[in-house]
Amino acid sequence: MYVAIAEGDMHEDHSWKLNFDGASNAVGNGVGAVLISPNGYHYPFTCKLDFDCTNNMAEYEACIIGIRAAIDHEIKVLEVYGDSALVIYQLKSEWETRDPKLISYRKLILELIEEFDDITFHYLPRDENQMANALATLASMIKATENDKRTLRRLASDYVLDGEVLYKKRKDQVLLRCVDVVEAKKILEEVHDGVCGTHANGFTMARQIMRFGYYWSTMQGDCINYAKKCHKCQIYGDKIHVPPSPLYVMTSPWPFSMWGMDVIGPISPKASNGHRFIFMVIDYFTKWVEAASYANVTKSAVSKFLKKKIVCRYGMPERIVTDNALNLNNSAIEKVCSWFNIKHHNSSPYRPKMNGAIEAANKNIKKIVGKMAETYKDWHEKLPFALYAYRTSVRTSTGATPFSLVYGMEAVLPIEVEITSLRVLSELKLDEAEWIQYRYDQLNLIEEKRLKAIRNGQMYQRRMMRAYNKKFRPKVFHEGDLVLKKILPMQKYFRGKWMPNWEGPYVVKKAFSRGALILAEMDGKSLPNPINSDSIKRYFT
Structure with missing residues (x-):
């Protein structure tokens, strides 16, 4: 037991006060009590408990040590204060004592209070019982080793106590005032989002506060947490471009089973025929592109395009993928899809990579048309030639031209007719029966060409996935977040x-x-x- 006695007369006619508190934690168990004389002198008592006990038992032990100290000093009038509501109200007989471990404690205290002329018990909030709480916590701690003492002295050498104000000494010998929890919270609010607050990040805040002359031990962590939880900082935060999940690819099992749809426009200036939009579709397997220009891409125009240029030419697709535009999501489109048993899927809003094939085709067609256009209003006339050029160019993802994957042969280009190529010359020498047989052979081998395109597509997608997945940082969300x-x-x-x-x-x-x-x-x-x-x-x- 440790007892610190201040100078002064222990015997006074007026009432004394006793503040007590107990602590039970993983480190150990301890009690603390403070006797306060009518003149304001403080007499602290601490004791470490060498047996296992609950926190309520520690509170009773603290109350007993304080009352016994008062009896030893022949105090007759005493006011007892504690922050344990259970102990106080049990001693006042307002609460029933049911725990067998606490019944003997209560019985002992009731015997001890017979030594007093007048004794009362009062509940005190923990914030107003800090001294006894600190004593109990200190008493519960394990005995410091010599190494711990040296460490504590070394840490204490960085602090200066001037009266009741504690200062932290910086490396350049500048003193920073140490503040408590309430003052630290007020400083955080003022520096971060006060009248002159800049909503700076946590690290910058900590440096600003030190420049202003304040310090507390958890300052940088508190600044980071405060800035991280600031609502304004969160909604005005930079957009995140790092992908939160790996890349998942979409594949089409066979030609014309899945189509992507999108609209280019509005295009300015208008075409000479008044058209401002290009409606485009692409087959995910062959990369074959169909497109048409319109003054306005209405739901009627889309449904007619879907029926005439897709279903009637290439058969009924299994599914179509579009964005969330109203002209691609309406009753007319749903009616066509229901009629031909087509599944309609939507990509996430403003997420072009969800329907990447059509977005890439849009980009390429715009480049080709832009370079072909001469007066910037004749682009609608150049659109069929741009489609022809796109269909006869080798696509990196398949390793073949869309035309060859659809028809089993390469298209004859205008230059091959103007300057006769070897392929054209060899076909000119064939009679009709031989040419027909030659085409049959090409069509019989088209499946091999398409299977090769599938392998090329899979390898291309694997390369894209490896490059994309190097950048992603996992970000998982759960229900309720x-x-x-x-x-x-x-x-x-x-x-x-x-x-x-x-x-x-x-x-x-x-x-x-x-x-x-x-x-x-x-x-x-x-x-x-x-x-x-x-x-x-x-x-x-």
Whole structure:
């Protein structure tokens, strides 16, 4: 036991006060008590408990040691204060004592209070019982070794105590005022988002606070956590371009079984016939492209195109993939899909890589048409030739031309007729029967060519996956997580130039296997469309 006695008369006519507290933790068990004289003198008592006990038992032990100390000093009037509601109200007989371990403690205290003329028990919040709490915590600690003492002295050498104010001494001998938890919170709020706050990141905040002359031991970690949880910093945070999941590829098993659809435009200036849009489709297997120009790509135009230029020419596809535009998602399109038993899939909003084949074809067709156009208004006349050029060019992903994968032979180019090529000359020498047999042979071998294109496509996709997956950083979300959603360009936001990059928070309602998520607002209302994980980020509170 350790007892510190301040100078002064222990015998006073007025009431004394006793503050007690017990501590039981993984390090050990200890008790602390403080007797306070009517003149304001403090007499602290600490004791380490060498037996296992619960926290309530430690509280009773602290109360007993304090009362016995008061009895030893012949104190007759005592006010007892503790932050354990259970102990205080059991001693006041307001709560029933049911734990067998505590019954004997209560009985002993009731015997000890017979020594007093007047004794009362009062509950005190923990924040107002800090001294006894600190004594109990210190008493519960294990005995420091010589090495621990040297370490503590070395750490204490960096601090200076001036009256009641503690200062931290920097390496350049500048003193920083040490602040408590309440003051630290106020400093964080003022420096980060106060009147002159810059919403700086955690590391910058910590350096700013030190420049202002303040310090506490967990300053940098507290700054990082505060900045990370700031709502404004989160919604105005930079967009994330690092992929959160590996690349998953889509494959088409055979020609014309899966088509991708998209619209190029509006194109300015208009074509001479008033057209402003190009509607394009691409077969995922052969990379064959069909396209037509329109003044407006209406749902009627799309449904007619789907029936006349896809179904009637190449047969009924198994599925089509489009974005979320209204002219590609409406009752007319759904009617056509239902009629021909076609599955209609949508890509995630503003996620072009979801339908990458048609996006790549759009890019290439725009380049070809742009280079062919002469007056910038005749592009609609050049579109068929651009399609012909695209179909007769070798595609990297298949290692063959779309024309050869569809017809089993290469197309004859205009230059081969103007300057006769060996292929044209050899075919001219064939009579009709021989030419027909030659075409039969080509068609019989087309399956081998298509199987080779499949192998080339698989190897190409593998290369793309390896390159893409080198950059991705896993980001997994679970049901109930709070997230922010990227604000898409199509959304109207009234803050104009000061528009944030993210909105929310939202709650993850359902998480699927390949990064797709269904989000809900905080009131439980689900968003209409699923969203990919690369368009959201975690929200910290």
